[in-house]
Amino acid sequence: MSDRKPYLHRFPLSVIGYALRLYHRFPLSQRDVQELLHERGIEVSHETLRQWNIKFAPLLTEELRHREPCRGSRWHLDEMCVQVGGVKHWLWQAVDERGDVLDILLQEHRDTEAARSFFVRLLCEYDVPEVIHTDKLWSYGAALRELHVLHAEKYVQVVSTARCNNLVEHSHRPTRQQERSQLGFKRRRRTQEFLALHARVSNLHCHTRTTVPALDRRSNQTAALLLWQEAMQQAA
Structure with missing residues (x-):
């Protein structure tokens, strides 16, 4: 993934994409993501993470939607x-x-x-x-x-x-998990944007369950990560 920096951003796309993926892939709060980034030597505030979500979440949602395969009937x-x-x-x-x-x-x-x-x-x-x-x-x-x-x-x-x-x-279970991790939703528009992207991210990993052989599961996870990185580059 390219490490170019978006306009008026201090961190490169690799860092922004990694932070957003943690936030939307797992039931973590923005302060949890801030702590994980701090352990990796990346000093970023939870307010910066909130601004990243406001700017990139709608763009990533559309980009991932266009890249999804044909769905069932x-x-x-x-x-x-x-x-x-x-x-x-x-x-x-x-x-x-x-x-x-x-x-x-x-x-x-x-x-x-x-x-x-x-x-x-x-x-x-x-x-x-x-x-x-x-x-x-x-x-x-x-x-x-x-x-x-x-x-x-x-x-x-x-x-x-x-x-x-x-x-x-x-x-509905992942939605309830995210609702508990965020101590409830506050604003309607932000909730719609967050859950829309959360659903697209869940689609990337929905076939990497325990019923899939280990080798195939790792290949699916790698493909999902590459698709996320490509979508992040296009959204930026």
């Missing part, structure tokens, strides 16, 4: 409640059949309009799916009836007792 959708600045919000999330996150959207409501907005956002980025899996929330069915492009697709509702079969339920 089976969508699993679900929503979870998160507190942002003491106000209840709903995090809408969609994954494919392999567990890769397609997109997330933070909204204040859980009604038909919110579900429709999320479907439109997904259709702007991906092809029409073959099957859509959701829970029993009525807003999904109402939104699907309003979107004629999805009328011909198979729609499957997963009952509450079978939620363990819904892949998106498991994809």
Whole structure:
């Protein structure tokens, strides 16, 4: 990775990229990342780390999204409640059949309009799916009836007792971990940007589980690191 310094930045891209990768790959706070960098001889404040995230997070998210391979044609959708600045919000999330996150959207409501907005956002980025899996929330069915492009697709509702079969339920766990590590989310826009990049970073490493042989897992991790470095260079 090139060690060129972005304009008006004291540290090179290798340091900035390493700090952002630690922050978004693991449930660490900015002060935790500051301490890890300090152990490696890099003196940087947590406020600088915050500014790096504000500047580079949206750019990295877009760059990683464009570099992702084609996703599956089976969508699993679900929503979870998160507190942002003491106000209840709903995090809408969609994954494919392999567990890769397609997109997330933070909204204040859980009604038909919110579900429709999320479907439109997904259709702007991906092809029409073959099957859509959701829970029993009525807003999904109402939104699907309003979107004629999805009328011909198979729609499957997963009952509450079978939620363990819904892949998106498991994809909420990293979000809860990040929420605890940051002692809660403070601002809606920053939360959306952070979770969007966190989802793309999770996609880079989602296939390096223990079920993958050790050699293949190391090669996948190396490929994910190279993809991150390339995206960091383009974003800068």
